[in-house]
Amino acid sequence: MANKNQTTKDKKHKHKKRRSRSLLLATTLFLALFVTGIAFRLFGSVDMVSSDISSPVSTDFVETTVSQTTQSKVTLSQTTVQTSEKTTSTRTPGKHYIQPAGADWNLKLVNKWNPLDKNYKQPLVTYSGNNKFDSRAIDKLKALVNAGKAYNIRVASLYRTHELQTSLFERQVKREMAKGHSRSKAEELAATEVARPGTSEHNLGLAVDFLFEQYSSLEVAYEKTEAYTWMLEHCADYGFILRFPKNKQSITGVIFEPWHYRYVGEKVAKEIMSRGITLEEYLQEKGN
Ligand SMILES: [Zn+2]
Known part of the structure; x- marks a missing residue:
């Protein structure tokens, strides 16, 4: 047991x-x-x-995704992608710098809060073909293009008439209305893609979009080219500034545009470029 x-x-x-x-x-x-x-x-x-x-495809994807959302900023490695104009178009205009009347021609501010008078008359001269530029700055533009000839700089867009800007804007409004939006909603949406007449710097005759042989389309990846680096280093010597820098969208109202430059004159351009500020910040500081 x-x-x-x-x-x-x-x-x-x-x-x-x-x-x-x-x-x-x-x-x-x-x-x-x-x-x-x-x-x-x-x-x-x-x-x-x-x-x-x-992968540039992913970066573009991120950029597109971000531009459709609001108020966000995505930082990927050294690449910072900001939201499109949609974010800033909802800001109250009172917070933005309004330029006093009588500003010098080269310091005239044109943005969505400071539209250009429809009757503004600037002296225009032909650069090439139908491309026109302000005659007071055309020699500087030619000298800059010539200095960067190793990069085969091409001028893509210069002066646009008020009428052309109006028709570009209207075309976009019609596209939005075709999707079923009301006229006012369509205008609001169109303004995030195409500047309203009088609010594009190209209407002023002092703005230029550059293309290079190395890079021939207006995309953000453009900033990785040697030609862009060269342009950043030398544009101020000829009186030009990078008008819509990165991380300044809330001030300029426009997304980062590495291809868009604006003539302001040598002295001002050197100060703006060396300090990394915008034309809006410069003017507000100097009070003109
Ligand atoms: Zn432009």
């Missing part, structure tokens, strides 16, 4: 031992899977982000 009891006890003990061993095995297996899972997620996501950064 005692022996029998002993055998049952042994059996129970062995069974217990086996059970705890399989429990230990299961726990170890679970832990191993858990750790592998974490590691996979970690390394997997790092890999994904880095490939997103290096």
